[in-house]
Amino acid sequence: PRRGPEGQGYASLLHASMQACLQAACWHVSMQARQHAWIPMKTIAVVSQKGGAGKSTLARLLAVEAARDDKKAKIADLDLHQGTSTNWNMRRQRAGRTPAIDVQTFGSVDQALRGAVCCDVMIFDGAPHASAQTAQAAKAADLVIIPTKTTLDDLTAALGLARELTKAGIQPARVLFALNQTTDSASEAAEARDWLLRGGFPTCEAHIPLKTGYSRALDAGDALSEAKHSSLNGRARALSYEIYEYLDAVAL
Numbered sequence: 001p002r003r004g005p006e007g008q009g010y011a012s013l014l015h016a017s018m019q020a021c022l023q024a025a026c027w028h029v030s031m032q033a034r035q036h037a038w039i040p041m042k043t044i045a046v047v048s049q050k051g052g053a054g055k056s057t058l059a060r061l062l063a064v065e066a067a068r069d070d071k072k073a074k075i076a077d078l079d080l081h082q083g084t085s086t087n088w089n090m091r092r093q094r095a096g097r098t099p100a101i102d103v104q105t106f107g108s109v110d111q112a113l114r115g116a117v118c119c120d121v122m123i124f125d126g127a128p129h130a131s132a133q134t135a136q137a138a139k140a141a142d143l144v145i146i147p148t149k150t151t152l153d154d155l156t157a158a159l160g161l162a163r164e165l166t167k168a169g170i171q172p173a174r175v176l177f178a179l180n181q182t183t184d185s186a187s188e189a190a191e192a193r194d195w196l197l198r199g200g201f202p203t204c205e206a207h208i209p210l211k212t213g214y215s216r217a218l219d220a221g222d223a224l225s226e227a228k229h230s231s232l233n234g235r236a237r238a239l240s241y242e243i244y245e246y247l248d249a250v251a252l
Contacts, residue, residue, distance in 0.1 A: 042251050043122045044243075045141035049161040050154065051128035054147035054180030054208065056084040057224065058239075059125040060101070062145075064223035065240040067099035071120035074102040076112035078137065079127040092221030109136040134161075135168045142251040144170060145243065147180045150192040159199045172200055174250055178239060179207035202246070206239035 044062060048055045059075050066073035077085040089103035106112040109124065116122045124137040138144045144165060148158035162175050177196045182189045189207050196203040208214070208224060214236075217227040224236035 041116065041119055041122065042143075042247060043124070043141045044143050044145060044247065045124040045126060045134075045137040046145045046147065047124075047126040047134050047137060047161065048128055048147060049157040053128075053149065053154065053158070054178075055128070056088070056125050057180065057208075057214075057218065058145055058147050058178060059085055059123045060088060060218070061224045061236055061240050062123055062243065063101050063103075063121070064099065065225055065237065065244070066121045067101060072102070072118060073121040073123065074104065074116065074119045075123045075125050076109075076115070077103055077105045077125045078107075078109070078112065078133060079125065080105060080107060081127070085125045088218065088221060090221075091219070095221045097221050097226075109133060109140050113140060135165065135170075138165050138168070138170050138175075142174070143243075143247045144175045145178055146175060147178045148192075148196075149181050150179060150183065150188050155192055155195055159196065159201070162199070162201050173202065175201050176243065176246055177201055177203040178243065179204070181210040182207045183210065204239055204242050204246075206235065206242050208236065208239060 044059075046055045046059045046062075056077075056079075063073040063075050075085045075089075077083055079085075083105055085103050086105050089101055092101065104112075104115060106115060112122070112124065124141060126134055126137050146158050146162055148154050158177065162172075162177070165175060166172055177193075179189055179192055182192075193203045193205070193207075211227075211232055213227045213229050213232045214224050217224060217232075225233050225240065227233055227236070
């Protein structure tokens, strides 16, 4: 067989070249389509002021539910230190879970956007704590999701982040709060939601309770909507559905 200069087979070199050209073409078409609204690639930034708010948890839920809806979803893991979504996806692959989810670590928002090859949904899983990268991800996104727990400390930090983003030019309507790790008290969740609404930002009605079934699902490489209990799956899917409904509205 013919050989390339590096000792590779000619056919292998040709295949690699064709793959590179195809990826470049897909990226170009994807970016052009986004600019001209031919193909509505949508972007979601999941960000938080504090660690442990549920940022990566929501990113994984949204990616899995998009994939179940026959959409090509990609998580851009921007947390180079912890890589929570990246590690979760390794567990998912080892367990042979379906649908398969594309997760890749990126050092910047620009790199992530260049890696959005023929995606329907790009989900930024931001690093914890507000930073310049947080603002960049928010500006590049059609919708910003801020997960938060229901304690006053968590709500205050989350609301502060939302206000910082609006000062950076993000419209309040493009920032959506999602309550995570709520207790069994329905009134507590309702009060937290009302507190955020009075702060001037939309907040999902559906919320994620603190349940062992959810943590076990994540440990196994599953999303919240793939827990072993149907009632937990239903609550997670309700939140995902509400977020995507809101995204469709603001991305028009």
